[in-house]
Amino acid sequence: xxxxxxxxxxxxxxxxxxxxxxxxxxxxxxxxxxxxxxxxxxxxxxxxxxxxxxxxxxxxxxxxxxxxxxxxxxxxxxxxxxxxxxxxxxxxxxxxxxxxxxxxxxxxxxxxxxxxxxxxxxxxxxxxxxxxxxxxxxxxxxxxxxxxxxxxxxxxxxxxxxxxxxxxxxxxxxxxxxxxxxxxxxxxxxxxxxxxxxxxxxxxxxxxxxxxxxxxxxxxxxxxxxxxxxxxxxxxxxxxxxxxxxxxxxxxxxxxxxxxxxxxxxxxxxxxxxxxxxxxxxxxxxxxxxxxxxxxxxxxxxxxxxxxxxxxxxxxxxxxxxxxxxxxxxxxxxxxxxxxxxxxxxxxxxxxxxxxxxxxxxxxxxxxxxxxxxxxxxxxxxxxxxxxxxxxxxxxxxxxxxxxxxxxxxxxxxxxxxxxxxxxxxxxxxxxxxxxxxxxxxxxxxxxxxxxxxxxxxxxxxxxxxxxxxxxxxxxxxxxxxxxxxxxxxxxxxxxxxxxxxxxxxxxxxxxxxxxxxxxxxxxxxxxxxxxxxxxxxxxxxxxxxxxxxxxxxxxxxxxxxxxxxxxxxxxxxxxxxxxxxxxxxxxxxxxxxxxxxxxxxxxxxxxxxxxxxxxxxxxxxxxxxxxxxxxxxxxxxxxxxxxxxxxxxxxxxxxxxxxxxxxxxxxxxxxxxxxxxxxxxxxxxxxxxxxxxxxxxxxxxxxxxxxxxxxxxxxxxxxxxxxxxxxxxxxxxxxxxxxxxxxxxxxxxxxxxxxxxxxxxxxxxxxxxxxxxxxxxxxxxxxxxxxxxxxxxxxxxxxxxxxxxxxxxxxxxxxxxxxxxxxxxxxxxxxxxxxxxxxxxxxxxxxxxxxxxxxxxxxxxxxxxxxxxxxxxxxxxxxxxxxxxxxxxxxxxxxxxxxxxxxxxxxxxxxxxxxxxxxxxxxxxxxxxxxxxxxxxxxxxxxxxxxxxxx
Numbered sequence: 007x008x009x010x011x012x013x014x015x016x017x018x019x020x021x022x023x024x025x026x027x028x029x030x031x032x033x034x035x036x037x038x039x040x041x042x043x044x045x046x047x048x049x050x051x052x053x054x055x056x057x058x059x060x061x062x063x064x065x066x067x068x069x070x071x072x073x074x075x076x077x078x079x080x081x082x083x084x085x086x087x088x089x090x091x092x093x094x095x096x097x098x099x100x101x102x103x104x105x106x107x108x109x110x111x112x113x114x115x116x117x118x119x120x121x122x123x124x125x126x127x128x129x130x131x132x133x134x135x136x137x138x139x140x141x142x143x144x145x146x147x148x149x150x151x152x153x154x155x156x157x158x159x160x161x162x163x164x165x166x167x168x169x170x171x172x173x174x175x176x177x178x179x180x181x182x183x184x185x186x187x188x189x190x191x192x193x194x195x196x197x198x199x200x201x202x203x204x205x206x207x208x209x210x211x212x213x214x215x216x217x218x219x220x221x222x223x224x225x226x227x228x229x230x231x232x233x234x235x236x237x238x239x240x241x242x243x244x245x246x247x248x249x250x251x252x253x254x255x256x257x258x259x260x261x262x263x264x265x266x267x268x269x270x271x272x273x274x275x276x277x278x279x280x281x282x283x284x285x286x287x288x289x290x291x292x293x294x295x296x297x298x299x300x301x302x303x304x305x306x307x308x309x310x311x312x313x314x315x316x317x318x319x320x321x322x323x324x325x326x327x328x329x330x331x332x333x334x335x336x337x338x339x340x341x342x343x344x345x346x347x348x349x350x351x352x353x354x355x356x357x358x359x360x361x362x363x364x365x366x367x368x369x370x371x372x373x374x375x376x377x378x379x380x381x382x383x384x385x386x387x388x389x390x391x392x393x394x395x396x397x398x399x400x401x402x403x404x405x406x407x408x409x410x411x412x413x414x415x416x417x418x419x420x421x422x423x424x425x426x427x428x429x430x431x432x433x434x435x436x437x438x439x440x441x442x443x444x445x446x447x448x449x450x451x452x453x454x455x456x457x458x459x460x461x462x463x464x465x466x467x468x469x470x471x472x473x474x475x476x477x478x479x480x481x482x483x484x485x486x487x488x489x490x491x492x493x494x495x496x497x498x499x500x501x502x503x504x505x506x507x508x509x510x511x512x513x514x515x516x517x518x519x520x521x522x523x524x525x526x527x528x529x530x531x532x533x534x535x536x537x538x539x540x541x542x543x544x545x546x547x548x549x550x551x552x553x554x555x556x557x558x559x560x561x562x563x564x565x566x567x568x569x570x571x572x573x574x575x576x577x578x579x580x581x582x583x584x585x586x587x588x589x590x591x592x593x594x595x596x597x598x599x600x601x602x603x604x605x606x607x608x609x610x611x612x613x614x615x616x617x618x619x620x621x622x623x624x625x626x627x628x629x630x631x632x633x634x635x636x637x638x639x640x641x642x643x644x645x646x647x648x649x650x651x652x653x654x655x656x657x658x659x660x661x662x663x664x665x666x667x668x669x670x671x672x673x674x675x676x677x678x679x680x681x682x683x684x685x686x687x688x689x690x691x692x693x694x695x696x697x698x699x700x701x702x703x704x705x706x707x708x709x710x711x712x713x714x715x716x717x718x719x720x721x722x723x724x725x726x727x728x729x730x731x732x733x734x735x736x737x738x739x740x741x742x743x744x745x746x747x748x749x750x751x752x753x754x755x756x757x758x759x760x761x762x763x764x765x766x767x768x769x770x771x772x773x774x775x776x777x778x779x780x781x782x783x784x785x786x787x788x789x790x791x792x793x794x795x796x797x798x799x800x801x802x803x804x805x806x807x808x809x810x811x812x813x814x815x816x817x818x819x820x821x822x823x824x825x826x827x828x829x830x831x832x833x834x835x836x837x838x839x840x841x842x843x844x845x846x847x848x849x850x851x852x853x854x855x856x857x858x859x860x861x862x863x864x865x866x867x868x869x870x871x872x873x874x875x876x877x878x879x880x881x882x883x884x885x886x887x888x889x890x891x892x893x894x895x896x897x898x899x900x901x902x903x904x905x906x907x908x909x910x911x912x913x914x915x916x917x918x919x920x921x922x923x924x925x926x927x928x929x930x931x932x933x934x935x936x937x938x939x940x941x942x943x944x945x946x947x948x949x950x951x952x953x954x955x956x957x958x
Contacts, residue, residue: 229956231748235357235795236934237422238828239915242892246857262418269416269428270466272401274435274473277394280367281439281474282481284375284386285497288608291379295322296606300589307592312571319563326380327559328552330373330648335552341369343644344651345392347740349433350454351749352395353426355915355934358749362399362429364408370396373649378609380559381566383640385609385654387440387498391433391450394474398432399425407866420864426915431467435474437707440653442479442496444471446707453703454740498654500711501614503684507716512679513723519667519685520692520724523660524731527696530641531732531739538645538746551647558642565635566605575600575625600628609654616661616686624682626669633662645743652739656697657690664689687712691721695728699738748958750938756908757942759952763904766817768937769921769930775800775820776827778888779846783880785832789870795829796918798928799891817900819927823920825891830867834860835890837873841883854889897922900929908937 241247299322302315334342340360348361360366374389400406402425404415419425430451437447448467475495482494508516545551576593577600588598589606600623604612616624640655668685671678679685691708698704705722709715736742744751774788775798788797800821840855842848897920898907910916911934921930935957943953 228745228953229748229958230750230935230939232935232957233359234351234747234749236750236917237352237355237357237426237915238795238917239355239423239426240892240895240917241421241423242826242828242831242890243894244892245889246855246860250857265416265418266466267469269402269419270431270470271473273394273398273428273432274438274470275477276397276401277390277432277435277470278439278474278477278481280371280393280397281390281436281478281497282485284371284390285482286485287375288378288386291326291375292608295326295379295381298322300606303589303591316563316567319567320560323380323559323563324556326376327382327555327648330376330380331552331555331646333369333373334647334649335548338363338366338369339647341366341373341649342647343649343743344388344653345370345395345649346388346454346652347744347747349392349395349429350740351744351751353430353433353451353454354751355917356749356751362396362425364396364400364406367393367396367400370649374651377648377650381562382555382559382648382650383562383609383636383643383655383658384648385498385651385657387653388651389649390440390497390651391436394432394434394436394439395429396432398428398430398435402428403865417858417861420861422865423915425865427463427466430463431470434467435470437703438471438496439474439478440497441707441711442475442499443707443710444468444475446703446710447471447474449703449706450700453700495713496711498610498613498657498711500687500708500713501618503617503681503687503712503714503717507714508684508720509678513720515667515671515679515685516688516720516724517727519664519688520695520727521731522663523689523692523694523724524696524728524734526637526660526663526693527656527699527728527739528732528735530637530693530697531736531742533641534644534739535736535742535746537642538743541645542746555646555648558639558646562639562643565639569631569635570599570602570605573599573601573628573631575628577623600624601632604632609658613654613657613661613690616658616665617683619683621669621672621680621682624665624669626666626673629662629666629669633659633666636662644739652698653694656694660690660693661686662689664692684717687717688720688724691724692728695725696732697739699729699732699741701725701729750935752908752912752934752938754912756905756937757940757952759942760904760908760940763940764900765898765902765904765907765921765932766900766930768904768907768940769900769932770936771818771930773798773820773928773931775928776887777802777821778824778891779842779844779884779886781881782836782841782875782883782885785885786836786870786873786875786880789829789832789836796931797827797829797832798823798920798931799825799827799887800928817923817929819923819929821928823897823922823926823928824888825893826895826918826920827887827891830863831860831890833868833870833873834863835885836870836875837868839879840885841879842886844884846884846886846888848886895920897926898932899923904937904940907932911937 299315299319302318303312306312306315338360340348340358345361348358351358352361370389370393374384374386377384378386402416402419404417404419405412419428434444434447434451437450438444441447445468448464448471451467452464476492478496479492479494483489483491486494541554545554570591574592576597578596579588579598589602590597591599591602593599603615603619603623607615616629636655636659640659644650644652644655665682665686667689668679668682671685672680672682687708691704694708695701695704705718705725708721709718732738737745741751774792774794776785776788778799779802798820801824835855838855838859839852840848841852848854895918896910896914896916900921900923907919911919911932917933919932920928921932923929939955939957941953941955943951
């Protein structure tokens with residue numbers, strides 16, 4: 007008997023009645039449910055792997071016990087919640103394989119559960135001890151009646167989810183409320199003091215067993231949230247789609263081909279314009295702030311009133327940061343941070359609410375302007391990647407629902423998979439505009455986000471990146487009075503490194519610096535991880551989220567004020583070029599303050615100072631003071647409720663301590679390590695690699711920013727070493743924040759420990775199925791009581807399977823598979839009253855829908871709550887699903903390994919995979935969360951365990 011095929015048995019009858027229930031356990035007894043159509047009465051029933059039979063008007067699961075009391079100690083149940091087409095099951099039982107096979111023939115008996123006092127269902131994942139099972143007395147009469155009326159059509163129809171209005175959440179883009187369903191299961195264990203979250207158990211086939219660790223003790227953020235849905239990247243090749251494709255002329259195909267290039271060009275131009283406005287705004291606001299602060303400081307140094315200078319500095323910093331915090335906390339929370347984790351999830355196939363909306367773009371662009379101008383240790387380059395993605399999502403759709411404007415352009419691209427391709431181009435254009443690195447932008451989208459790739463898409467993305475670089479170059483050169491010069495490659499320009507690049511003996515030093523960067527990045531990530539958990543647990547009010555950035559802004563100002571007052575390093579102005587700001591501060595006439603050159607300037611210019619300032623300008627003491635302060639401030643800042651990039655803070659931090667290493671080496675061995683600037687570059691690459699753990703794209707971005715391919719080898723070695731060292735301790739910071747959000751992100755490869763798991767181990771049962779010609783009331787009721795987004799369609803006619811040749815006769819099946827239909831399609835069909843009679847003949851004045859009818863409502867599909875159907879329509883009308891279902895969706899056999907299920911999900915960005923048996927009968931469904939919840943966990947003595955995350 008398959009482990010996956012019986013995983014959902016315990017919730018079927020309760021779900022059919024809409025009753026929450028919290029089962030416990032009785033000694034030597036099992037649990038089973040039956041129900042009467044007219045009252046809250048429970049009858050005894052038997053269980054045989056989830057099959058159904060009707061006895062005295064009861065719709066009952068037939069249950070066969072497969073465990074003994076001794077085997078119960080090897081059993082652990084966990085709560086989970088599924089979205090899309092998941093088949094919700096309140097608990098999952100996994101039984102030791104050899105014990106199951108040993109006792110299955112002996113323990114088959116019937117048990118009953120009596121109706122007792124009501125007990126509220128607990129919202130925790132597990133209980134601590136066994137208790138008698140009770141159920142609530144309430145019944146959903148309408149659901150019950152609807153379910154019973156449909157039993158003559160297909161008995162397994164209403165084996166679905168029970169929604170909890172108190173826990174419901176509104177999904178993005180007009181989807182139905184995505185309820186979070188909790189159930190409480192008592193851990194069946196003889197040791198009541200044992201924490202059930204630390205329980206391990208085994209599953210596997212063919213004698214191969216995998217040790218599963220259900221969760222980590224005390225880590226409430228190590229889970230997956232069901233509010234995150236998947237995107238429909240798979241194109242349903244139904245009749246409307248095939249009809250349009252067949253009717254497209256050669257000229258029409260050429261037009262679509264040309265429009266794709268036009269959209270990519272517009273994405274590059276718009277992204278460059280936004281980057282230009284942000285850069286000019288930051289430059290002007292920062293110039294105003296620094297002018298007043300420096301003037302006040304010069305005055306107060308002579309008159310002993312530095313407290314006034316401090317107040318002037320705070321008067322600029324706190325209001326600027328307050329504007330950024332207000333836009334994030336009170337207008338659009340998803341605009342916080344760099345946006346790269348969210349775009350990475352979007353390209354991976356996860357729908358993040360509001361992530362590519364115009365309101366998000368406005369809050370991100372304006373917020374990052376005030377965050378950087380306010381002096382926070384953040385960069386504008388990361389948010390530019392998010393901004394480019396939002397621009398791509400908006401331009402490619404030819405309309406904006408935020409301002410309620412539809413230009414009726416690019417209607418052909420109003421599909422998830424088309425939007426994904428353009429968002430990839432937008433992200434690449436954002437990287438190109440930020441760093442002047444078009445090749446690095448393409449590689450960034452490939453390495454960090456894209457799940458699907460093709461040659462033509464790569465070429466179009468490179469075109470968008472080049473367009474963004476050229477447009478930004480032209481705008482900046484015009485603004486600075488050098489029309490046609492085109493010498494401004496991006497927002498962050500590393501400048502030209504003069505002199506000899508490096509000597510062979512320095513490669514060893516670069517590798518050691520890479521290891522130091524990995525350690526620094528691992529420490530940075532660990533501290534920020536703990537701080538982020540603290541924020542999520544305690545900063546749960548809006549006013550707290552708003553006040554924290556203001557407090558951090560005040561601390562940043564005070565620390566740099568103290569550092570400037572403490573530092574006494576001064577140099578004569580005439581000895582050096584005038585490329586950077588030279589504040590006098592406490593120095594004599596004709597001198598400038600070394601640390602002040604880094605503090606009173608924008609971050610991009612501070613980077614160039616660290617890279618190209620002469621060796622004697624910045625002493626060892628100055629750069630290490632700056633690096634120490636900046637490390638803690640940058641670590642504290644990332645994750646605040648303001649837009650904040652991570653690239654420039656990491657580059658500044660690494661450049662500071664890298665320059666310090668170069669200066670120290672020159673002091674130890676004069677003449678051998680003359681240029682500290684190149685060590686600042688290596689330190690920047692090492693720190694950035696140790697924090698974000700990027701490899702190929704990061705190397706190319708830094709090489710393109712330097713404009714010197716000679717540094718390619720040392721940068722590559724440094725980045726590789728920093729990633730390897732950092733990975734020994736934790737993940738990259740983007741991945742850490744994705745995990746904290748509970749996003750079901752699929753990695754490139756599944757854990758190797760999953761090799762013995764099969765589709766039947768991870769699939770969801772029972773399955774909600776529809777027939778090819780289904781009654782309208784059945785479809786409407788299913789949409790009303792479930793939140794699933796995909797439904798297998800089965801044949802109206804059942805076929806007999808020869809006895810004795812079924813691959814698993816005990817596995818429950820739901821009918822012969824004919825295709826898959828989406829929730830959005832069903833809602834539109836109901837809303838447009840596309841009905842027929844029981845034979846499939848369309849009614850008068852009832853024309854089939856075209857593909858344009860479905861695309862017109864994208865992306866905000868109407869809710870089923872807005873569809874009003876009369877009682878006559880529900881009872882007498884039918885719907886022919888055959889023209890609209892996808893007849894060729896991706897399916898897997900129940901005996902396929904998890905690896906074969908994972909590959910198409912990751913490569914094609916799928917939302918559902920239907921699990922079938924040898925005779926193409928539906929046996930289960932697999933969705934993204936069923937794969938993402940399995941993580942590798944190192945057990946004692948390296949026994950290779952899997953950790954299965956809870957889905958809440």
